[in-house]
Amino acid sequence: MMYMIIALAALVCLGGSPNGNWESQELLRHKVEIVVLQVNVLDENGIPIRNLSAKDFEVREGRKTCKIESVELVDYHAATTSASLSPESRRQFLLLFDLSFSNFTGIRKAQQAGLYFLQQGISANDLVAVATISARGGIRLLCPFSPDRKQAIHAVSTLELADQLRFRDPAGFAFDQELREIEDMLKKMEERGESDPAQSQLRDVLRMSQAAAKDSYAGMVANYATILRIMAEGLNGLSGRKNIILFSEGFDQETLTGQNLDELARQSEAWQNLNTQSATLGDTRSMAGSQGTLVNFQQVLRELSHGNAVFYAIDISRFAEESGDAGQMVSTSGAARRRSGQAALLQFADETNGELYANLNRLETALEDIARKTSCAYLISFKPSKQGKPGEFREISISVKRPGLRVRHQRGYSFEKLYSDFSPAEKQLQLAEFVVKDLSGGGIPFRFDAVAFDGNEQYARLPMIVEIDGPAITAAPGRRDKANIGLEIYGYLLGEHNAPVDFCFDFLSFSSKEAVDNLSKSRIKYYGLLTAPPGSYKLKCIVRDSELGMISAQTVRVGVPDFSKRPLFISGPVFIEMRGGWLNFFNNVKLETSGRLEGHPVGYPYQWGERTLAPAINPPCSAAAPELVLLRLHGLDTSAGIPKADMRFEVVGEGGKAVPARPKSLVDKKMDADTGTLDVVLQFGLGELGLQPGQYRLRVYLTDPVSGASAAAEAPFIIP
Numbered sequence: 001m002m003y004m005i006i007a008l009a010a011l012v013c014l015g016g017s018p019n020g021n022w023e024s025q026e027l028l029r030h031k032v033e034i035v036v037l038q039v040n041v042l043d044e045n046g047i048p049i050r051n052l053s054a055k056d057f058e059v060r061e062g063r064k065t066c067k068i069e070s071v072e073l074v075d076y077h078a079a080t081t082s083a084s085l086s087p088e089s090r091r092q093f094l095l096l097f098d099l100s101f102s103n104f105t106g107i108r109k110a111q112q113a114g115l116y117f118l119q120q121g122i123s124a125n126d127l128v129a130v131a132t133i134s135a136r137g138g139i140r141l142l143c144p145f146s147p148d149r150k151q152a153i154h155a156v157s158t159l160e161l162a163d164q165l166r167f168r169d170p171a172g173f174a175f176d177q178e179l180r181e182i183e184d185m186l187k188k189m190e191e192r193g194e195s196d197p198a199q200s201q202l203r204d205v206l207r208m209s210q211a212a213a214k215d216s217y218a219g220m221v222a223n224y225a226t227i228l229r230i231m232a233e234g235l236n237g238l239s240g241r242k243n244i245i246l247f248s249e250g251f252d253q254e255t256l257t258g259q260n261l262d263e264l265a266r267q268s269e270a271w272q273n274l275n276t277q278s279a280t281l282g283d284t285r286s287m288a289g290s291q292g293t294l295v296n297f298q299q300v301l302r303e304l305s306h307g308n309a310v311f312y313a314i315d316i317s318r319f320a321e322e323s324g325d326a327g328q329m330v331s332t333s334g335a336a337r338r339r340s341g342q343a344a345l346l347q348f349a350d351e352t353n354g355e356l357y358a359n360l361n362r363l364e365t366a367l368e369d370i371a372r373k374t375s376c377a378y379l380i381s382f383k384p385s386k387q388g389k390p391g392e393f394r395e396i397s398i399s400v401k402r403p404g405l406r407v408r409h410q411r412g413y414s415f416e417k418l419y420s421d422f423s424p425a426e427k428q429l430q431l432a433e434f435v436v437k438d439l440s441g442g443g444i445p446f447r448f449d450a451v452a453f454d455g456n457e458q459y460a461r462l463p464m465i466v467e468i469d470g471p472a473i474t475a476a477p478g479r480r481d482k483a484n485i486g487l488e489i490y491g492y493l494l495g496e497h498n499a500p501v502d503f504c505f506d507f508l509s510f511s512s513k514e515a516v517d518n519l520s521k522s523r524i525k526y527y528g529l530l531t532a533p534p535g536s537y538k539l540k541c542i543v544r545d546s547e548l549g550m551i552s553a554q555t556v557r558v559g560v561p562d563f564s565k566r567p568l569f570i571s572g573p574v575f576i577e578m579r580g581g582w583l584n585f586f587n588n589v590k591l592e593t594s595g596r597l598e599g600h601p602v603g604y605p606y607q608w609g610e611r612t613l614a615p616a617i618n619p620p621c622s623a624a625a626p627e628l629v630l631l632r633l634h635g636l637d638t639s640a641g642i643p644k645a646d647m648r649f650e651v652v653g654e655g656g657k658a659v660p661a662r663p664k665s666l667v668d669k670k671m672d673a674d675t676g677t678l679d680v681v682l683q684f685g686l687g688e689l690g691l692q693p694g695q696y697r698l699r700v701y702l703t704d705p706v707s708g709a710s711a712a713a714e715a716p717f718i719i720p
Contacts, residue, residue, distance in 0.1 A: 250341025419549020
């Protein structure tokens with residue numbers, strides 16, 4: 001019997017093109033059928049209200065009342081799994097540390113409060129991002145919105161000043177060995193003294209900001225506003241509400257507006273709800289604001305409110321004297337400096353329906369209040385009054401008919417803008433959102449699968465095979481450069497609460513007319529490798545068109561046994577590709593065990609001697625050609641040579657009916673006594689069983705006659 005071998009990264013044309021049950025997916029459209037918004041309703045004491053229904057709400061666009069389709073209460077402490085929460089309903093927090101207008105002790109207190117918040121203030125399903133902002137260094141996203149508490153704790157405890165993570169994926173998730181157990185990182189945080197490099201670096205950063213402020217304070221404020229606007233644009237593409245918790249002492253508000261704290265407070269709802277300890281109003285300096293900076297700052301606030309971002313500003317200026325800092329303000333008066341900074345923070349809170357927390361000895365108090373007030377939300381679904389243009393923002397108002405209640409909601413919603421208008425930050429955050437949320441997108445028909453194979457004592461291998469429909473890519477409307485197509489392929493292994501465990505990434509470029517022509521007549525087969533310790537995971541594959549922004553995601557569940565204990569387990573069955581017409585991208589077959597992959601198993605599991613076999617996903621089977629199936633059997637006793645094992649095969653239809661199936665022949669076998677594995681390649685004739693057209697599964701049962709242990713596995717195929 002001859003093998004059908006797919007050569008590494010080669011185009012095989014043996015007649016015909018692959019077919020199969022490709023999932024039909026529509027292109028992403030900018031039409032909005034239903035708008036879903038998060039709404040918080042609080043009583044006069046700030047306690048969330050949980051007993052409202054659709055009849056209690058009213059949604060208006062200008063003078064028009066919108067029809068409410070549904071109202072759903074989401075209790076974030078009651079939700080047990082991420083699957084029980086829709087993408088729009090996930091609670092999201094951004095811990096934002098201001099390194100321009102802050103003091104050393106205040107930032108240290110903020111770090112401690114942030115760690116408390118990560119451990120005790122939020123639920124396991126919440127998504128948390130961590131970032132720093134400075135007028136000199138811009139915005140640095142240290143951790144994207146993620147359920148991964150290890151990366152968030154590392155980011156908060158170090159601010160990645162002298163202890164930066166090296167291995168990040170394109171979405172910003174980190175995969176460093178330095179992400180130790182949470183208890184170890186917290187202990188290191190507590191042990192840090194004045195001589196610690198991270199603390200020294202923090203002091204240096206704050207001192208440089210103070211020195212720059214003395215030279216050009218107004219210029220720093222202007223830069224700060226510009227950086228905030230960039231951040232706002234990046235957050236706009238994320239679904240759901242973004243609760244931004246800003247730790248800062250604020251800047252001199254009068255450099256923007258010429259208004260002092262008294263004037264702002266008189267028109268401020270956030271001030272009326274201010275959580276303070278002995279907060280009082282007094283006179284501050286009067287000066288004219290910078291018109292250009294003011295316009296930019298107002299644009300920032302509009303961008304934030306349009307993107308459903310809410311600012312919870314936590315003032316840390318009261319710790320400036322403990323730090324021995326003169327402060328960032330132009331004023332030399334400590335009280336006046338603090339009050340002027342609070343005025344700036346107050347405007348952030350006011351314009352985004354947030355809150356200001358000032359004059360607190362214990363910053364954790366503010367975080368506890370934020371967690372309580374956001375502990376539940378109403379998801380209100382309604383139909384827009386009319387369709388809008390891509391990127392158009394439409395203001396709304398949501399009210400509650402019961403008296404005495406306060407409603408917090410975003411000021412409006414936007415129609416999805418064109419991908420060509422996305423900034424790099426928006427593209428990165430979009431990818432991160434697809435990783436941790438249950439989004440599927442659409443527009444790129446593909447399928448993928450993964451099978452667990454043994455690796456080393458710590459990690460198993462999870463080879464991922466992706467098949468993409470080439471004609472659908474080349475025929476997509478709206479492509480400007482038809483001779484230059486780029487595809488991004490991502491694989492993410494997700495653990496508990498969708499926390500990323502491992503990833504693989506590649507960019508496939510078709511940069512000539514000939515390459516695009518080949519793609520239009522072929523399908524792509526891509527191989528990527530992930531590794532994981534024993535456990536139960538979700539493996540998510542994301543494919544994105546780098547020009548059009550079409551993005552699709554699919555997820556499969558995989559179980560990884562502890563291969564070091566030699567359990568009875570079947571890797572497979574894996575159909576070997578027997579068809580031509582594929583563009584194969586198997587560049588990851590030969591990986592180096594260095595950098596992030598140091599200590600990880602990287603061998604290609606489908607290598608058979610000198611031959612590189614390519615798996616097939618859900619292949620069509622017919623009587624015209626037999627099928628080759630690969631299985632790796634684990635946990636058998638190989639001490640006396642080829643082990644005895646009872647294997648039984650059956651074909652299961654969509655209705656659950658099973659019919660026996662027998663392999664036509666044993667093509668080849670190989671044994672590894674060191675690992676206790678037996679590899680076999682079998683030939684089947686599934687197309688000769690007289691099956692009706694439809695979807696089927698080839699199921700294998702394995703029994704160890706010595707121990708009596710058993711295992712089972714299956715793989716899909718179709719009868720065309």
